[in-house]
Amino acid sequence: MKKTSLQFLWTHSSKGKCINKELEAIMLGEDIDNRGPCGLFIETVEQAPIAISITDKKASILYVNEEFTLVTGYNPADILGQNESLLSDKSTPRHVYHDLWRTISSKKVWHGRLVNRHKSGHRYLADLTITPMLNSEKQITHYIGMHRDVTAAYESEKKVHNQKLLIESVLNSSPIAMVVLDDQDRVILDNQLYKALVTDLNKGEPALFFLKLLRDEMGDLWQQLQLAEQGFNNREFRVETRGQGVRWFSCAGNWFVEKEINADAFFEDNSKRYLILTLTDITKQRRQMEELHIQTLKTMMVEDERVRGIRETLLGAMHQIQMPMNQIKAAEQIIRHKGDAQHDGLLQILRQIQASGEEAVAMMKKCIPQIYQAAVVPVNLNKVLHEMMMLSESRFQSHDIEVHWQPMQALPTILGSENRLRILFKQLIDNAIEAMVQSDCPEQRLRITTDSDADLAYVIVEDTGPGIPVGKRAKVFEPFYTTRPMGGNQAGMGLVMVKEIINQHQGLIEIDPNYHQGCRFIISFPMRRVSA
Numbered sequence: 001m002k003k004t005s006l007q008f009l010w011t012h013s014s015k016g017k018c019i020n021k022e023l024e025a026i027m028l029g030e031d032i033d034n035r036g037p038c039g040l041f042i043e044t045v046e047q048a049p050i051a052i053s054i055t056d057k058k059a060s061i062l063y064v065n066e067e068f069t070l071v072t073g074y075n076p077a078d079i080l081g082q083n084e085s086l087l088s089d090k091s092t093p094r095h096v097y098h099d100l101w102r103t104i105s106s107k108k109v110w111h112g113r114l115v116n117r118h119k120s121g122h123r124y125l126a127d128l129t130i131t132p133m134l135n136s137e138k139q140i141t142h143y144i145g146m147h148r149d150v151t152a153a154y155e156s157e158k159k160v161h162n163q164k165l166l167i168e169s170v171l172n173s174s175p176i177a178m179v180v181l182d183d184q185d186r187v188i189l190d191n192q193l194y195k196a197l198v199t200d201l202n203k204g205e206p207a208l209f210f211l212k213l214l215r216d217e218m219g220d221l222w223q224q225l226q227l228a229e230q231g232f233n234n235r236e237f238r239v240e241t242r243g244q245g246v247r248w249f250s251c252a253g254n255w256f257v258e259k260e261i262n263a264d265a266f267f268e269d270n271s272k273r274y275l276i277l278t279l280t281d282i283t284k285q286r287r288q289m290e291e292l293h294i295q296t297l298k299t300m301m302v303e304d305e306r307v308r309g310i311r312e313t314l315l316g317a318m319h320q321i322q323m324p325m326n327q328i329k330a331a332e333q334i335i336r337h338k339g340d341a342q343h344d345g346l347l348q349i350l351r352q353i354q355a356s357g358e359e360a361v362a363m364m365k366k367c368i369p370q371i372y373q374a375a376v377v378p379v380n381l382n383k384v385l386h387e388m389m390m391l392s393e394s395r396f397q398s399h400d401i402e403v404h405w406q407p408m409q410a411l412p413t414i415l416g417s418e419n420r421l422r423i424l425f426k427q428l429i430d431n432a433i434e435a436m437v438q439s440d441c442p443e444q445r446l447r448i449t450t451d452s453d454a455d456l457a458y459v460i461v462e463d464t465g466p467g468i469p470v471g472k473r474a475k476v477f478e479p480f481y482t483t484r485p486m487g488g489n490q491a492g493m494g495l496v497m498v499k500e501i502i503n504q505h506q507g508l509i510e511i512d513p514n515y516h517q518g519c520r521f522i523i524s525f526p527m528r529r530v531s532a
């Protein structure tokens with residue numbers, strides 16, 4: 001039988017010294033287990049699907065198998081007697097070789113990747129394991145090298161890695177916070193903006209915080225969309241943060257199903273559902289919208305104030321004219337009653353004065369501008385009050401007034417006119433500011449609270465001004481009565497209008513008799529449980 005190069009190597013290099021007796025027998029082709037001649041081991045190495053080479057201690061090649069020729073392009077005739085460095089592309093860094101030799105010289109197995117050059121000239125990546133062979137004295141006699149061309153695997157590995165980097169850089173450059181969650185709500189992937197939310201919002205894991213809000217808001221719909229793998233978007237939430245005040249986020253989500261890639265799923269079609277959650281910070285847009293809204297309200301309120309000014313001036317003038325008119329009327333009646341002909345001339349003059357006075361009053365009445373009744377809708381008192389506070393913000397700041405806003409969460413709506421209620425609260429806020437500014441009180445504080453019980457919604461407006469003396473509390477709701485010096489075009493009519501608007505809403509207003517640090521108005525409205 002023709003000797004293989006392995007048998008040749010054995011008989012010519014090791015001279016009968018072998019790692020163990022069994023291997024020695026196999027090498028020599030002896031029958032060790034009565035199954036016939038054992039060239040089996042040699043054939044196994046020859047045909048192994050991995051490039052195998054055996055070298056002496058200086059890496060001079062003594063044996064190569066068939067796969068080695070396939071991987072490197074070199075036939076045994078080309079390479080036997082050559083150093084393994086023939087395979088080197090010379091682009092592997094020196095320190096790799098130092099490490100390789102330090103490891104194998106100390107009788108350990110080395111495993112790593114080297115850049116090799118195929119006989120035809122092209123480079124390939126070799127995944128190489130070198131094992132030292134020891135004799136019975138534990139001395140290195142040979143090295144066995146086993147390598148595979150892993151260029152293709154490396155390329156696809158790199159491709160996946162590059163794709164991951166690309167996805168990460170796209171995600172990180174996105175102006176939207178993104179997070180991928182598994183079916184246990186665990187964060188699988190996120191971007192820089194999402195990471196920033198962890199500290200910015202101070203709500204623990206932001207995804208869990210938003211998931212709770214979304215599930216609470218969407219109820220059963222959440223489950224339905226999840227099962228149907230249908231996304232959602234434009235779910236807006238207001239978030240109170242510690243350092244940055246109120247922020248607004250618009251949430252969108254999309255579910256996707258991914259086939260499992262672990263060994264468990266090799267023969268089974270396992271899949272997992274993931275949610276991509278995007279969180280867009282819309283605080284800026286919200287603020288702009290809010291500012292625009294406030295600006296519109298300001299314009300409306302100015303116009304309303306102008307109309308009210310005209311109304312009150314005319315009503316005031318009519319009120320002023322009415323007194324002398326009544327006196328003239330009384331005088332005319334007395335004279336007429338006496339029936340004295342000598343006063344006929346005076347009687348005529350008085351009648352003329354009366355007629356022109358009535359004409360003037362009628363004219364004024366005609367000139368009184370109309371206040372149109374606004375539509376009655378469900379009104380969120382918290383929203384209206386918040387708007388009116390925003391409208392007065394610059395005044396609060398310029399007078400250094402501390403504002404305490406304590407809205408009741410989920411205050412039920414009342415039925416009414418938003419605009420009329422705005423005017424009402426604006427008036428109360430303006431009154432409170434004026435009272436505090438004029439009184440020089442050491443602590444200027446405005447507190448607005450909303451609350452409700454089974455039937456009524458309450459708004460409490462309290463200030464730290466001088467308050468209204470007990471004796472004057474009923475009078476302040478009368479026309480043209482003011483605790484302040486007269487002046488301006490609405491003197492003494494503010495609380496009249498407040499009362500009128502409250503009456504229109506079937507509500508009540510009272511001044512809290514038990515509050516002594518300033519003035520506290522308690523307003524109550526009947527609640528219509530239209531919507532929460």
Ligand code: FAD
Nearest residue numbers: 055057058059084085087088097098101114130143144145
């Ligand atoms: P070299 O001068 O050969 O080696 C670089 C450094 O390695 C030297 O500075 C020295 O510190 C150290 N070194 C070299 N020879 C020895 C030694 N006998 N004892 C201690 N330290 C030493 N290289 C490849 O590029 N591709 C392969 O596929 C490959 N397969 C190998 C398989 C086996 C079984 C063995 C033992 C080595 C293999 N090598 C392989 C390593 C190869 O022998 C060379 O060391 C390497 O290619 C660098 O060659 P070089 O001519 O650039 O430098």
